[in-house]
Amino acid sequence: MLSIGFVLPPDIGNFKPFRSQPLTSLYLFTILEQEFGDKLSLSLIDLRGISRENSRYYLPEMDVYFYTLMSQEYRNVCEVKDVLCSVYPEAKHVAGGVHVNLFPEDSSQIFDSIVLGEGDETVVEVVNDILNSDLKPVYQKSESVDLNRYPYPDRKYLPVPAVVETGLLAGDYEDLPGTSVLFSRGCPFRCSFCANVNFGPTRFRTPELIEAEIEYLKKEYKVEALALKDDNAIPISEKIARPFLEAIGRTGLKWRGQSRANGISEEMVRLAAEAGCTDIGIGIESVCPQTLKIINKKIELEKAKQYIRTLRKYGIGARLHLIFGLPGEPDDIVYRTLEFIDEAEPKSVLLNLFCPLPGSDIAQNPESFGIRNVSPDWHDYRNLYARFDREEQPQMWFEYEETTPWGESMSNERIIGNYSELQTILRERNLNF
Numbered sequence: 202m203l204s205i206g207f208v209l210p211p212d213i214g215n216f217k218p219f220r221s222q223p224l225t226s227l228y229l230f231t232i233l234e235q236e237f238g239d240k241l242s243l244s245l246i247d248l249r250g251i252s253r254e255n256s257r258y259y260l261p262e263m264d265v266y267f268y269t270l271m272s273q274e275y276r277n278v279c280e281v282k283d284v285l286c287s288v289y290p291e292a293k294h295v296a297g298g299v300h301v302n303l304f305p306e307d308s309s310q311i312f313d314s315i316v317l318g319e320g321d322e323t324v325v326e327v328v329n330d331i332l333n334s335d336l337k338p339v340y341q342k343s344e345s346v347d348l349n350r351y352p353y354p355d356r357k358y359l360p361v362p363a364v365v366e367t368g369l370l371a372g373d374y375e376d377l378p379g380t381s382v383l384f385s386r387g388c389p390f391r392c393s394f395c396a397n398v399n400f401g402p403t404r405f406r407t408p409e410l411i412e413a414e415i416e417y418l419k420k421e422y423k424v425e426a427l428a429l430k431d432d433n434a435i436p437i438s439e440k441i442a443r444p445f446l447e448a449i450g451r452t453g454l455k456w457r458g459q460s461r462a463n464g465i466s467e468e469m470v471r472l473a474a475e476a477g478c479t480d481i482g483i484g485i486e487s488v489c490p491q492t493l494k495i496i497n498k499k500i501e502l503e504k505a506k507q508y509i510r511t512l513r514k515y516g517i518g519a520r521l522h523l524i525f526g527l528p529g530e531p532d533d534i535v536y537r538t539l540e541f542i543d544e545a546e547p548k549s550v551l552l553n554l555f556c557p558l559p560g561s562d563i564a565q566n567p568e569s570f571g572i573r574n575v576s577p578d579w580h581d582y583r584n585l586y587a588r589f590d591r592e593e594q595p596q597m598w599f600e601y602e603e604t605t606p607w608g609e610s611m612s613n614e615r616i617i618g619n620y621s622e623l624q625t626i627l628r629e630r631n632l633n634f
């Protein structure tokens with residue numbers, strides 16, 4: 202029997218390291234089990250929440266180790282891999298994920314084999330080759346995977362407390378036991394700060410598969426609340442949105458997700474509310490039209506305000522997602538943001554500090570955005586300060602040229618000052634998410 206361990210690396214600083222389900226590894230294990238049955242022994246090596254220093258004491262021996270990594274996790278993953286190589290020198294190491302796709306040559310030097318593109322089909326090929334002692338250095342899949350060919354991810358590889366948690370929803374629904382789900386992949390937009398631009402067009406699971414997964418979670422885990430991790434939990438196309446929302450609605454659960462700020466009709470908001478939606482996060486990012494244009498956000502602020510009002514009309518709380526430190530941001534951004542918040546009255550605000558994540562247009566072409574001195578230390582990157590420890594001092598991992606294509610820039614000190622000022626006001630108003 203071939204033993205495979207999927208390494209979930211030590212926590213990269215999030216104050217709730219178990220908040221996100223490791224859905225990729227669960228998907229891949231489910232596919233492998235379906236394909237190979239008892240020829241494989243599959244385990245998650247879950248190091249989340251364990252410090253880097255202590256992670257070496259939690260590394261079981263396996264024939265093969267899998268990794269899927271983002272650039273922020275790169276250092277921690279490499280450290281774990283080095284320890285594994287020294288204590289279990291015969292084992293093979295196979296990696297995929299965003300970082301490997303961005304830096305295939307470097308990654309090839311580190312891992313025995315790398316997987317480029319989506320791994321759902323390739324993982325079967327990789328394991329077949331390992332069983333035949335013929336592991337290749339690179340596997341590449343350029344076409345997008347048909348999500349509906351595969352079963353929903355089995356959660357049995359995780360202990361129950363790592364699947365179910367309370368506090369996913371707010372207010373009256375805070376105590377409901379819940380978990381995370383993902384019913385689609387991809388996003389049709391191309392915001393220049395976003396690293397989520399890989400792997401082809403948006404694809405959705407069928408309503409039947411959506412319903413089957415939720416019914417499984419209800420039966421096996423007594424789940425009553427869901428966090429949809431989809432980039433667009435209310436799909437833009439009504440033809441897709443209607444059956445998608447109706448399928449969730451038939452299960453009777455409460456849920457939250459995120460959606461575009463523009464282009465969702467009142468009818469779809471009504472349907473989402475009827476389907477159990479309690480909160481929607483909206484990525485407005487900035488209330489400055491110039492910045493929105495520079496980052497290719499393609500939203501209109503007046504329409505976003507109207508959308509927030511429509512959500513409120515149907516009892517759905519709007520959570521505003523904002524980023525400070527984006528290109529073209531004006532000096533009076535705190536004032537302008539508060540003005541927007543007062544007019545739109547969102548239920549909560551998630552304020553982040555900008556970081557040029559590898560894979561994003563800004564990180565790939567910093568000079569076009571007036572950016573210099575981008576730190577190569579990815580492991581220090583934070584793009585969600587709002588969700589990190591309150592004691593942690595915000596930092597920036599780049600600076601702006603003094604004069605940029607849109608005029609004079611702000612210093613890092615000033616940007617961080619604005620960020621801290623608004624964060625304090627949001628906390629005082631109990632608006633902070």
Ligand code: SF4
Pocket residue numbers: 388389390391392395396397432484
């Ligand atoms: S920020 Fe959101 S809308 Fe923009 S590309 Fe990323 S996922 Fe899509």
